[in-house]
Amino acid sequence: MNKTSVKIREQSHYDDMLLALLPIILCACVMYSARVLLVCVVAFLTARISDVAMAVIRKQEVDTSDKSSTVAALVFCMMLPVSVPLYIVVVTVAVTVVLGKHAFGGKDVYPFSLAALAMCFAAVNWPNQALAAVTPLTKVSFWSGAAESALSGASQIKAGGLPYVSTINLLLGYHPGAMGSAFILVILSVAVFLLVGKRITWHIPVSFLATCAIIAIVFPRIYGVSRFDSLKLELLSSALIFYAVFMLNEPATTPHNPKAKIVFGVLSGVLTMLFRYFGSYEIGGCFALLLVNATEGFWDRLFSAGGIFENSRSFKAWIAQLGLNKKKAAPVTAGNVEIKKAKKSAARKSADKAAGSADTGNQLLDIISAAEDNIDQVEFTTRTIDVKQALKELEEKQKKEGR
Amino acid sequence: MDRKTKVNRELANWDDTVRRRKVLLSNPVFIKGLALAPLSVAATTLGNSLMLSIAVILILTPTRVITSLITRRMSVPLKTFFYPLTSAVVFGFAYYAMYKVFGTWPLNMGAYLPILVVDPLIVKNFEKTRKESFLYSIINGLRNTAGFVMACILLGTIREFLAYGSIGGLSIISVKLLPMARYSFGGFLIIGVMCALWNMYVNIYHDKLKKEAAGYELNG
Amino acid sequence: MSSMVNAIISFFSYSVLAIGAQNVIFIRGLGLSGGLRMINDPKKDTMYFCAFLTLFQMINSLLVYFLRPLIGFTPFARYTRFVTPVLIVVCCTVSYILVVFVLSIAVQKSTFKRMIYSITSASINSAIVGTIIFTTTLGLTLAETIGFAFGSSVGYMLAMLLIIEGERKIRHDLVPANFRGLPITLIYISVLAMAVYALTGHRVAL
Numbered sequence: 037m038n039k040t041s042v043k044i045r046e047q048s049h050y051d052d053m054l055l056a057l058l059p060i061i062l063c064a065c066v067m068y069s070a071r072v073l074l075v076c077v078v079a080f081l082t083a084r085i086s087d088v089a090m091a092v093i094r095k096q097e098v099d100t101s102d103k104s105s106t107v108a109a110l111v112f113c114m115m116l117p118v119s120v121p122l123y124i125v126v127v128t129v130a131v132t133v134v135l136g137k138h139a140f141g142g143k144d145v146y147p148f149s150l151a152a153l154a155m156c157f158a159a160v161n162w163p164n165q166a167l168a169a170v171t172p173l174t175k176v177s178f179w180s181g182a183a184e185s186a187l188s189g190a191s192q193i194k195a196g197g198l199p200y201v202s203t204i205n206l207l208l209g210y211h212p213g214a215m216g217s218a219f220i221l222v223i224l225s226v227a228v229f230l231l232v233g234k235r236i237t238w239h240i241p242v243s244f245l246a247t248c249a250i251i252a253i254v255f256p257r258i259y260g261v262s263r264f265d266s267l268k269l270e271l272l273s274s275a276l277i278f279y280a281v282f283m284l285n286e287p288a289t290t291p292h293n294p295k296a297k298i299v300f301g302v303l304s305g306v307l308t309m310l311f312r313y314f315g316s317y318e319i320g321g322c323f324a325l326l327l328v329n330a331t332e333g334f335w336d337r338l339f340s341a342g343g344i345f346e347n348s349r350s351f352k353a354w355i356a357q358l359g360l361n362k363k364k365a366a367p368v369t370a371g372n373v374e375i376k377k378a379k380k381s382a383a384r385k386s387a388d389k390a391a392g393s394a395d396t397g398n399q400l401l402d403i404i405s406a407a408e409d410n411i412d413q414v415e416f417t418t419r420t421i422d423v424k425q426a427l428k429e430l431e432e433k434q435k436k437e438g439r
Numbered sequence: 440m441d442r443k444t445k446v447n448r449e450l451a452n453w454d455d456t457v458r459r460r461k462v463l464l465s466n467p468v469f470i471k472g473l474a475l476a477p478l479s480v481a482a483t484t485l486g487n488s489l490m491l492s493i494a495v496i497l498i499l500t501p502t503r504v505i506t507s508l509i510t511r512r513m514s515v516p517l518k519t520f521f522y523p524l525t526s527a528v529v530f531g532f533a534y535y536a537m538y539k540v541f542g543t544w545p546l547n548m549g550a551y552l553p554i555l556v557v558d559p560l561i562v563k564n565f566e567k568t569r570k571e572s573f574l575y576s577i578i579n580g581l582r583n584t585a586g587f588v589m590a591c592i593l594l595g596t597i598r599e600f601l602a603y604g605s606i607g608g609l610s611i612i613s614v615k616l617l618p619m620a621r622y623s624f625g626g627f628l629i630i631g632v633m634c635a636l637w638n639m640y641v642n643i644y645h646d647k648l649k650k651e652a653a654g655y656e657l658n659g
Numbered sequence: 660m661s662s663m664v665n666a667i668i669s670f671f672s673y674s675v676l677a678i679g680a681q682n683v684i685f686i687r688g689l690g691l692s693g694g695l696r697m698i699n700d701p702k703k704d705t706m707y708f709c710a711f712l713t714l715f716q717m718i719n720s721l722l723v724y725f726l727r728p729l730i731g732f733t734p735f736a737r738y739t740r741f742v743t744p745v746l747i748v749v750c751c752t753v754s755y756i757l758v759v760f761v762l763s764i765a766v767q768k769s770t771f772k773r774m775i776y777s778i779t780s781a782s783i784n785s786a787i788v789g790t791i792i793f794t795t796t797l798g799l800t801l802a803e804t805i806g807f808a809f810g811s812s813v814g815y816m817l818a819m820l821l822i823i824e825g826e827r828k829i830r831h832d833l834v835p836a837n838f839r840g841l842p843i844t845l846i847y848i849s850v851l852a853m854a855v856y857a858l859t860g861h862r863v864a865l
Binding site: 524527528624634 | 693779
Binding site for chain 1: 821824825827828829831833834835838842843846847850851853854855856857858859
């Protein structure tokens with residue numbers, strides 16, 4: 037798969053994600069009033085303006101094909117209650133896009149899921165407003181967002197209670213909660229659409245949900261009901277399925293290798309349930325995802341060709357894979373090898389030939405040694421030195437000096 | 440010295456220029472990343488920042504001066520422990536003096552005053568093999584102190600304003616703009632952004648000097 | 660027997676506390692300056708650094724635990740709080756000398772040469788001093804002290820692993836020039852710290 041086809045694939049991913057969010061936004065509008073649209077439009081515009089502003093500041097072309105910010109903004113909105121103040125949406129989306137995306141380099145190179153980062157930022161700063169829940173089909177003030185609040189199912193479970201919601205209402209999302217993360221049937225339909233269109237793969241969502249389910253069955257925290265009911269409430273009364281479809285499949289922040297994806301999904305599931313059981317916030321999945329995003333590259337390296345699970349390796353090589361031994365893990369490029377060979381024999385011979393003196397040869401070796409030091413010091417660049425180019429530069433320098 | 444010579448000299452010895460200007464160009468916090476622990480966790484208000492600043496004023500320069508006199512012939516491994524030992528002794532006196540003047544306020548800072556004893560801001564010089572003269576140790580100590588104090592006060596003010604809407608305990612606005620600024624992760628974020636802004640200032644200053652030098656060259 | 664069981668439970672519970680809720684880097688910010696300088700120094704080996712940090716953390720915590728009450732028998736009894744940092748530095752020096760002496764005999768010269776860069780910075784830093792001050796201020800028992808010290812160093816190692824992994828992702832030319840290096844590393848650490856904070860929501864105990 038070449039770079040162009042990967043890029044087209046990722047662009048289509050975000051286009052289809054936007055398409056997939058449409059039915060959820062529509063359902064949210066029906067359940068919670070037109071204010072849903074207002075919040076979504078504000079988030080969308082903030083994300084777009086932030087992207088454009090950063091492009092202008094960085095003196096780059098505005099990339100109209102980059103929809104990662106807007107998708108993240110809308111996914112973030114769907115996890116908020118309809119009563120959320122607009123200033124929270126604006127500040128959170130702006131900070132997330134500027135610091136969470138562009139500060140790290142921009143499109144496709146940011147390390148953390150933008151939607152998860154935005155949700156965590158809002159939850160930590162304004163927990164009462166960002167984690168509130170609104171009763172569906174009640175009056176909501178369009179501009180201020182004043183509405184009849186209630187406890188969401190996840191909050192009730194966290195507090196040790198038992199949400200009295202029927203299974204059909206859980207599946208339809210007809211219970212107090214966030215704007216769009218509770219419409220299980222709609223989300224599952226959308227997931228099928230994305231799977232069939234190959235915009236997401238099954239590895240991460242299935243491994244994530246299976247892990248959450250196993251932990252919910254083996255270590256239930258809801259008492260007074262059967263394990264199956266406990267499992268049902270854990271999976272359906274919170275945004276786990278929403279996370280599995282919309283947040284755990286972001287191309288920039290998840291592994292590419294299938295086995296790595298499965299491990300990523302399992303780890304996400306374990307940490308999510310850990311945060312849900314012992315953490316301070318019911319949105320444990322978002323915080324867990326940030327931590328698991330930090331390990332994404334490691335799993336890809338481990339399962340890629342040449343990784344420890346592909347070939348049998350000694351312990352030292354495995355440690356080198358972990359990246360702990362900085363010196364040994366330094367990439368050996370063709371350029372480095374060329375330099376080492378040229379250093380002793382070819383450089384001295386050709387340098388002497390070019391300038392006809394040992395002094396010039398030493399100067400050339402100094403240039404090469406300094407370049408080697410730079411390559412050794414900076415681990416992850418792949419600068420190489422062309423010996424012929426170095427000779428040319430030396431000759432030009434000498435001509436200028438009038439030798 | 441006229442402006443043109445000054446500009447050319449600063450550009451020609453840019454590394455030296457940066458090293459000497461410890462308050463702005465080579466700020467120990469925002470450029471070198473020293474003393475991050477007390478600043479990110481303890482410097483949440485202007486008051487706490489003042490306590491940290493007073494502690495550094497009382498410890499940094501005296502430690503540097505004493506160690507420059509005594510460690511002239513010591514090897515690096517010996518210096519590794521002599522520096523913190525000297526700073527620990529100096530800190531003991533300084534801590535007691537602060538307790539007598541401010542009461543329990545410095546004690547409420549917990550471990551974040553005592554860890555200054557081994558912070559690279561105070562003791563990082565032990566890695567250098569170059570001997571430091573008495574006068575140079577005083578000048579450099581005062582420069583580093585000034586750089587840290589400026590960064591600390593600025594950070595404490597900004598964090599208190601963002602987290603509580605007040606400065607020095609005086610309420611300025613009723614809204615808390617960024618409540619997370621009072622936590623350690625908020626501190627890391629704000630210090631990171633301040634570091635980026637500082638880098639921008641240094642780069643702008645460097646570019647400005649280059650343009651000025653180019654202008655002088657054109658005009659002859 | 661029950662006191663032994665209680666001690667083991669205390670050890671594990673304080674270890675977990677130190678790894679998570681009071682993580683030495685993400686929550687308490689200790690050892691961060693030194694850790695970042697260690698990452699950028701090619702002479703220092705992270706594996707050795709973390710291993711020696713654990714060793715020195717345990718040794719120094721025990722030394723200070725047993726020696727600090729003896730200050731009460733000296734003329735400095737009234738000033739224990741102000742003299743404790745001096746005691747900690749002295750203990751670090753003693754443990755450093757002991758460890759270097761043992762390693763210089765037991766280990767090959769080439770390996771020892773590689774280790775020594777890491778030993779020096781691992782033997783005395785704010786992660787060790789801060790943790791010891793915390794345990795002495797709280798008045799923890801022996802098992803709790805050892806557990807907290809062990810958990811702190813394990814938490815430090817896990818945090819450094821995450822940061823080193825992150826450095827791979829953020830060290831490229833696409834990061835804006837003004838953010839390269841320290842700024843983007845701190846922003847990266849702030850996100851991880853926010854995630855760890857959510858596990859318990861505890862404020863850092865000063």
